[in-house]
Amino acid sequence: MxxxxxxxxxxxxxxxxxxxxxxxxxxxxxxxxxxxxxxxxxxxxxxxxxxxxxxxxxxxxxxxxxxxxxxxxxxxxxxxxxxxxxxxxxxxxxxxxxxxxxxxxxxxxxxxxxxxxxxxxxxxxxxxxxxxxLPTAWLTAYRMLFTNAGVRPGQSVLVQGAGGGVATAAIVLGAAAGLRVFATSRDENKRARAVELGAEAAFEAGARLPHRVDAVIETVGAATWSHSVKSLKPGGTLVISGATSGPNPPAAELTRIFFLELKVVGSTMGTKEELADLLSFCAATGVRxxxxxxxxxxxxxxxxxxxxxxxxxxxxxxxx
Known part of the structure; x- marks a missing residue:
């Protein structure tokens, strides 16, 4: 074959x-x-x-x-x-x-x-x-948002690196679930597409957000790590499932993490049950x-x- x-x-x-x-x-x-x-x-x-x-x-x-x-x-x-x-x-x-x-x-x-x-x-x-x-990138985004970040409708989330499979899924799923979604990208066209998909706003990488967010979806790694940590509200959650720009950020931001009681959660793929839920969600809502x-x-x-x-x-x- x-x-x-x-x-x-x-x-x-x-x-x-x-x-x-x-x-x-x-x-x-x-x-x-x-x-x-x-x-x-x-x-x-x-x-x-x-x-x-x-x-x-x-x-x-x-x-x-x-x-x-x-x-x-x-x-x-x-x-x-x-x-x-x-x-x-x-x-x-x-x-x-x-x-x-x-x-x-x-x-x-x-x-x-x-x-x-x-x-x-x-x-x-x-x-x-x-x-x-759905089974890898979209399932990863689904688990990051709803299982590991635990965000609820009306809360805010930053998605780093709009354009990639997981980031794109997080924007679409987050918007469909009633989250206030912000996104970043170095590419102007990708920022425009992110807004078209439901992001409330999209910014250049590292730009200051209108306000701090409840959760960050991080797949970029070293290049965006510091911005991700600084973008969180006190008690917020940073969920990371990848490091396409490298695994070793120049600064760990440990002081900010412990002083603001931030949560850093690793996330990998998802369960069969979560995939079944994701399939049902897409079928019922029209999300594609x-x-x-x-x-x-x-x-x-x-x-x-x-x-x-x-x-x-x-x-x-x-x-x-």
């Missing part, structure tokens, strides 16, 4: 390890099922995999891709929850959780094998492309993922290049 896969690790030039071509069919081991992929979406996790982050070189070649929507053997339309082993379903009870492509072959292929427990019904209201955007572009699987390299260059707003979807 045709697939996009990592053939080798290159930490400096990750796309050098990306290959497109034939790979073996997935194996239907006990408790697992094979899904015919209709659409899959790119995440920064795929670039990190090509750099060898979370992917052991001994497991190469590895088909990339965490997210997918498609059909099962009976023709049912389904969505895949990409966290494997979180509840011990389909793998050994002592196996630590992982994401597709870290231990098991991913979704950038015509077919993928996953534990049957990881398959959820796709709401008929969502297209395959829309549903394929922001799709930057859609490409056939055999043009996956174009999608990777666009994501690596930061030239996107929303998700890139690969169709099979």
């Amino acid at each position: 045709f697939a996009a896969y990592a053939s080798r690790i290159d930490r400096d030039q990750p796309l050098n390890g990306l290959e497109l071509g034939e790979r073996p069919e997935p194996e239907a081991r006990p408790g697992w099922t094979i899904i015919n992929v209709k659409a899959a979406s790119l995440n920064h996790h795929d670039l990190w995999s090509l750099r060898g982050v979370g992917l052991d070189e001994k497991l190469l070649p590895m088909i990339l891709g965490c997210d997918a929507a498609g059909t099962d053997a009976d023709g049912n339309e389904v969505v895949i929850h990409s966290v494997i082993g979180q509840s011990g379903h389909g793998v050994g009870p002592d196996e630590p959780r992982s994401i597709l492509t870290e231990r098991y072959q991913g979704t950038f292929a015509e077919r993928v094998a996953v534990p049957a427990w990881n398959v959820l019904p796709k709401p008929k209201e969502l297209s395959f492309a829309e549903a394929a955007c 993922p922001v799709i930057d572009s859609t490409l056939p699987l055999d043009r996956a390299r174009e999608g990777f290049e666009k994501m690596a260059g930061g030239e996107l707003f929303g998700k890139i979807v690969l169709t099979v």
